Amino acid sequence: MKSQDIRSKFLSFFEEKKHSIVPSAPMVLKDDPTLMFVNSGMAPFKEYFLGNAQPKNSRISDSQKCLRVSGKHNDLEEVGYDTYHHTLFEMLGNWSFGDYFKKEAIAWAWELLTEVYGIDKDILYVTVFEGSDDADNLSMDTEAYDFWKQYIAEDRILKGDKKDNFWEMGEQGPCGPCSEIHVDIRSAEEKAKVSGKDLVNQDHPQVVEIWNLVFMQYNRKANGSLENLPDKHIDTGMGFERLCMVLQGVQSNYDTDVFTPLIREIETITKKKYGKIEEIDIAIRVIADHVRAVAFSIADGQLPSNTGAGYVIRRILRRAVRYGFTFLGKKEAFIYRLVDILSKKMGTAFPELKAQKQLIENVIKEEEQSFLRTLDQGLVLLNRIVEETKGDTVSGEKAFELYDTYGFPIDLTALILSEKELKLDEKGFNAELQKQKDRSRAASEMSTDDWTILFDDAEEEFIGYDTLEAHVKLTRYRKIISKKEGEMYQLVFNITPFYPEGGGQVGDKGYLEDTHGDVIYILDTKKENNVIIHFAKNLPKHIEEPFKAVVDSKQRYRTECNHTATHLLHQALREVLGTHVEQKGSAVHSKYLRFDFSHFSKLTIEELRDVENFVNARIAGKLPLMEKRNIPKEEAIADGAMSLFGEKYGDTVRAIRFGQSIELCGGTHVKNTADIWHFKIVSEGAVAAGIRRIEAITNDAVKDFYFENNRAYFEMRDLLNNAKEPVKALQNLQEENTNLKKQIETLLKDKAKNIKGELKNELQDVNGIQFLAKKIDLDAGGIKDVAFELGSQFDNLFLLFGAEQNGKALLSCYISKELVVSKELNAGLVVRELGKYIQGGGGGQPFFATAGGKNPAGIDEALAKAREYLS
Known part of the structure; x- marks a missing residue:
């Protein structure tokens, strides 16, 4: 059975069981601070399990893209070494939100596996929760056990502990016992030797879990205790790739048609x-x-970068490049060439792969080329470390610096060292790595209390599109303590005019005022699992009384100007550059806007001018805001609204229109484009291959921009003696400066020649070595030229020159290459040790190196110490 048919049969089966079939949510999460990526099928539905929203249908099924490469669920290092772990995988799942429970979930799972897919019942095992004798004091899940007895022999129902058979969303939140379904695909001979029940949950490659049925019936509180949920839910997840392995009769996920086309291309x-x-x-x-993980991430809008989720994606891709470089001998980019095969194979189920194919290829190719250059540079640095190493062990601290600063993989370092018959101080490296992890963990450490509920039945409503002030009621609150922010309070109201951060727009700030005149400042507003959360340093004194909530109108207005400008900018770019332009990210603040978009080349001055003119023409056109709220998504798209890849849209959406610009958007906007006053681009540049970034300003920021430029212009004219043509005057100064520089270079060369002639006569013979340590009046370039010229004329040369420049000290050491070999002298080590006398340091190659420092008074002492190297 082909993988596409396997996926289709699953979805069709649950559609017949009255489930709504929904598309996979984007993998990159934007309103859940506890997760970077969707790491399980239930993650997109957390708001339903938490009771923060109600699904349109209480029964849902889908195939969800998941990524497990960070945090608690991290399979990265196992990938490739076994046959069943993956970074990206599909999770086939069915959910019930307060509808059916264990009986139906178990019956339908058995029916699908054994009757629809035709899996032999005799190769299946199931597990149930055996209970726990810890603080939770949970009893065995006899209910699930009794249901399973109707379908499978009792000796195939295994009891599992809390680790294997009690599923928790996190340290807090919904949780419950679970039943796993395992499959034994070993040969008959192997089964005769060892029973499959003894290999369940023992990481055997042919006895694997394929489906987990989670029975959510508890809520884990901050103090660790459990309470019953008001409604019971079902959350199941079946590994698509593992299911394909079973149904296609192969022994590895990589032997299925999910992976074989990619493997053949490699x-x-x-x-x-x-x-x-x-x-x-x-x-x-x-x-x-x-390549699957990286391609899907880029399609969902997450580009490789140096921080957050982008860093994780970059790390995955670099791991792939490294394996190609080390074991397949690929010294040039090639992984991007696999995207074509991937999009053909999975593009039907996930159309974003086809739509974003060119962009994915461009980004991966540039990232590959960049990392290959890093590897080349790292090899040079590693060779230098090897040269400077005394003994047979390379310092873990040095290896960590190579890993942390230059991105050079530690396992590649270990491999190269072993080829050179050297060892790596792994203990020292791990100690440095742990220090870094501890620093990172300490910086992000946060504790969260349980919510204190004041009004349990209160429904939250955002009213900030229509008003910036409202009388509100505090419905719940909790305290959080973070290393970065200290003690804070999160507040939730029945209604709120505060816009929560989302869609690139920052969250509102403002204040609360009670009837006693006490004021609490709202420092930020965010949305977490469909709940609008307001951040404050203090808890209001009179928490059960009503408050007047007031949004900072000036910040909101400036932010709205910038948000509306991003819509007009998007329209302008598509008009000026072409319809291939698509938004790839944005940041909308009160002071500026940032807009990322797909385009293949730098914008010319004329194109930037045309884009600016286009936007300003719409501002001058005084286009009114035309808004449609809570309309079906299909209706908005049919009306011409643009939707963005990587965004999660509900069944109903909000459409924003200014003239011919129509977009799906939940953010706030000006009532008329005239409110923006003016639009000005301040920068344009590359973010990644095929991705450009424009930063721009509007309204008051533009006024400040022109004021500062006008002031700088008149200051410049004053410096140019009020020249009538300041540009021409500056050009004349530049030409004059260039000519003077040439004259200085000639004089310095003459000076260096004279000094060289004098230095020849000062060379001393010390144990057969031509030695000189002297302070000279030249810059770094002049000293290097003199040293190399002397080196071309004399053998066995050891030079140490000191110089003082602009209050700083400089040491330069030159050692003839024959001395480097015969006497094991090293200029890099010399300047590093002598650099302490000038309160600095440096390095370089064994035959020439330099050091800089802030203590010129130490030059003479450093020069005096140089002779000791020859004794």
């Missing part, structure tokens, strides 16, 4: 055969897996 590109040599097989599996 074989063609690298000329390496899969299935012959284990280390090559691992590398091919790593690349086949990782």
